Amino acid sequence: MPDPVVTRFAPSPTGHLHVGGARTALFCWALARRAENDGSGGRFVLRIEDTDQARSSDAASAGILEDLAWLGILWDDGPEFSTHQEGRASSPPGVIGGDSRGVGPYYQAQRLDLYNEHIAKLIEADAAYPAFESPDELEAKRKEAIDAKVGYRYDRSALDIPRDERMARLAKGDDHVVRLKMPDEPITVHDQVLGDVTVGPDEFDDFIIRKRDGFPTYHLAVVVDDALMGVTHVLRGQEHLINTPRHIALQRALGFDTPTYAHMPLIFNPDGSKMSKRDKDKAAKKACKDAGVDAPPVASVSGEAFKKWMKDKTRQLPSDQLRELAAAVGVTLPEIDVEDFRRAGYLPGALCNFLALLGWNPKQKTADGKDLETFDNAFLAEHFDLKGIGKGQAKFDRAKLLSFNSDAIGRLDDAEFARVWRDWAGAYDPELVSKLGDDKIALFAGAVKPRCKTLADGRGVVQFALVDDDGYEFDGKAVHKAMLKGDAKGLEMLQTFAGALDAIDPWDAPTIDAAVEAFASEHEVGMGKIAQPIRVAVTGAGVSPPLGVTLAVLGRESVQARIERCLAFAEQA
RNA sequence: GGCCCCAUCGUCUAGUCAGGUCCAGGACACCAGGUUUUCAUCCUGGUAACGCGGGUUCGAAUCCCGCUGGGGUCACCA
Numbered sequence: 348m349p350d351p352v353v354t355r356f357a358p359s360p361t362g363h364l365h366v367g368g369a370r371t372a373l374f375c376w377a378l379a380r381r382a383e384n385d386g387s388g389g390r391f392v393l394r395i396e397d398t399d400q401a402r403s404s405d406a407a408s409a410g411i412l413e414d415l416a417w418l419g420i421l422w423d424d425g426p427e428f429s430t431h432q433e434g435r436a437s438s439p440p441g442v443i444g445g446d447s448r449g450v451g452p453y454y455q456a457q458r459l460d461l462y463n464e465h466i467a468k469l470i471e472a473d474a475a476y477p478a479f480e481s482p483d484e485l486e487a488k489r490k491e492a493i494d495a496k497v498g499y500r501y502d503r504s505a506l507d508i509p510r511d512e513r514m515a516r517l518a519k520g521d522d523h524v525v526r527l528k529m530p531d532e533p534i535t536v537h538d539q540v541l542g543d544v545t546v547g548p549d550e551f552d553d554f555i556i557r558k559r560d561g562f563p564t565y566h567l568a569v570v571v572d573d574a575l576m577g578v579t580h581v582l583r584g585q586e587h588l589i590n591t592p593r594h595i596a597l598q599r600a601l602g603f604d605t606p607t608y609a610h611m612p613l614i615f616n617p618d619g620s621k622m623s624k625r626d627k628d629k630a631a632k633k634a635c636k637d638a639g640v641d642a643p644p645v646a647s648v649s650g651e652a653f654k655k656w657m658k659d660k661t662r663q664l665p666s667d668q669l670r671e672l673a674a675a676v677g678v679t680l681p682e683i684d685v686e687d688f689r690r691a692g693y694l695p696g697a698l699c700n701f702l703a704l705l706g707w708n709p710k711q712k713t714a715d716g717k718d719l720e721t722f723d724n725a726f727l728a729e730h731f732d733l734k735g736i737g738k739g740q741a742k743f744d745r746a747k748l749l750s751f752n753s754d755a756i757g758r759l760d761d762a763e764f765a766r767v768w769r770d771w772a773g774a775y776d777p778e779l780v781s782k783l784g785d786d787k788i789a790l791f792a793g794a795v796k797p798r799c800k801t802l803a804d805g806r807g808v809v810q811f812a813l814v815d816d817d818g819y820e821f822d823g824k825a826v827h828k829a830m831l832k833g834d835a836k837g838l839e840m841l842q843t844f845a846g847a848l849d850a851i852d853p854w855d856a857p858t859i860d861a862a863v864e865a866f867a868s869e870h871e872v873g874m875g876k877i878a879q880p881i882r883v884a885v886t887g888a889g890v891s892p893p894l895g896v897t898l899a900v901l902g903r904e905s906v907q908a909r910i911e912r913c914l915a916f917a918e919q920a
Numbered sequence: 921g922g923c924c925c926c927a928u929c930g931u932c933u934a935g936u937c938a939g940g941u942c943c944a945g946g947a948c949a950c951c952a953g954g955u956u957u958u959c960a961u962c963c964u965g966g967u968a969a970c971g972c973g974g975g976u977u978c979g980a981a982u983c984c985c986g987c988u989g990g991g992g993u994c995a996c997c998a
Contacts, residue, residue: 554995565997615990863957
């Protein structure tokens with residue numbers, strides 16, 4: 348039996364979950380599930396890397412948990428999380444995470460003793476040493492190196508201090524960092540995606556493993572935790588490739604096994620730039636600049652904050668403020684974080700499917716001989732493998748994602764669609780729910796579904812039912828085309844039909860459709876001559892869902908009132 | 921700039937490891953038709969790629985070298 352596979356996703360809680368991170372998490376999850384399905388055992392660990400005290404926040408880590416759970420990427424070991432959501436039929440009660448193997452806690456800030464224990468061992472063995480230079484001193488040396496156009500490396504001047512003295516200063520509590528003595532030999536990473544990558548010793552200096560504030564650096568924490576948590580496979584973005592030799596050196600110094608590594612290509616914007624959280628601020632800044640906005644257009648942003656933000660390319664606004672501001676200047680922010688896609692009305696399954704294909708390929712055919720592209724997370728759990736990960740960098744193609752999303756929506760049956768649409772609106776468009784109610788949402792489902800690429804699109808389709816009977820404008824062109832053009836037959840038909848409304852019983856979509864058809868043949872006109880005038884009358888425009896549904900949702904009284912209002916309008920025109 | 925990674929239609933990719941079945945297949949987008957009372961859905965067809973230059977070989981998208989291009993990384997961030 349093959350060895351059990353333990354993977355982990357280890358985000359730092361400095362903001363929402365980025366789609367790149369989501370893909371990494373998905374693959375890590377899938378690899379563990381796959382191993383489990385193969386009978387060799389698999390666990391997926393979620394660990395929060397909050398060793399940067401200044402940038403980490405509880406809100407961010409809660410958001411990441413939420414985003415992962417929404418995507419259906421559920422962890423075995425890690426922070427406990429309730430998947431139940433109030434008011435959502437689609438999320439049954441349940442708690443995931445926990446520490447069944449006893450290798451927690453899963454927040455690094457709670458593991459300081461563990462790190463210090465290992466750092467002490469390293470110092471004891473002379474594999475690491477305290478260094479007492481101040482950040483300013485180091486900065487000066489770094490600048491010197493840059494001016495001389497040579498690569499900067501730490502010069503090991505701390506080692507000039509006799510060992511006894513170093514240890515004495517350490518014991519006394521002098522401000523210091525701890526550095527690892529890097530071995531003077533090349534290190535090879537056996538990467539499952541890229542093959543062997545060897546980096547020479549000149550590329551590394553004695554990097555810091557514990558900061559002045561007593562917190563470990565990422566390098567130390569990640570190596571200690573992965574080893575203590577039994578992680579066997581590390582999947583991460585290619586930006587970490589160059590860190591891996593450092594981690595291997597650390598593992599050797601600590602006597603740990605080296606896990607299997609797989610570094611995957613990064614995800615880019617269509618213009619080739621790296622897909623970054625800052626893109627949202629960038630878009631908003633540009634819109635403000637183009638519109639000549641020089642004071643904050645919303646109350647939630649202070650004048651000073653706005654000014655600073657506009658001036659500094661790297662400065663970011665809190666996401667809710669940014670959204671408000673974007674709405675005020677009328678710009679649509681690009682979706683970057685998982686939360687953005689959720690808000691925009693994407694289905695988690697479609698996002699996962701698309702993300703999985705961005706860098707991985709199942710290399711399977713469908714029944715009709717085409718490349719298999721549509722699959723769910725359960726498929727990944729059964730078929731995901733490291734071999735299918737590509738090497739090339741990928742651009743994030745929104746059009747294709749959109750297509751995946753509308754296909755995924757199309758595969759829902761009407762009842763399922765009504766449920767996810769309602770759940771989505773409950774969170775992001777409460778007015779829709781309050782005005783329509785669950786009944787009309789269900790009534791609309793079949794008509795709205797094929798007209799939606801995202802759940803947010805639904806609003807446009809049902810807009811006519813959201814307004815009062817006198818709360819919409821008639822499109823003059825549409826009225827003319829449907830009713831007044833030529834012999835004004837449309838207008839006549841509409842008048843006649845208005846008088847026949849009471850005879851339709853029951854008032855539901857099939858009966859209404861049948862009645863309209865009967866009306867057309869009785870009066871010897873094509874469907875277009877009667878359906879279009881009615882459509883324009885009750886919605887104001889020539890485009891709407893099928894007539895039966897449109898009228899059924901509005902209700903008989905509304906239809907009557909709207910037709911009468913339209914008749915009055917047409918006579919004036 | 922040093923080091924490292926990558927390179928097939930506009931985009932995501934299959935094919936590359938084990939060279940011929942590939943004048944390169946699929947998907948999205950785009951274009952043209954068709955179905956439909958509107959819109960959308962849906963159906964059919966089409967345009968479109970092996971970055972460049974050298975090798976190796978009877979034969980290269982596939983192997984080798986160089987070039988070009990893209991990317992990553994050089995923090996007391998992760």
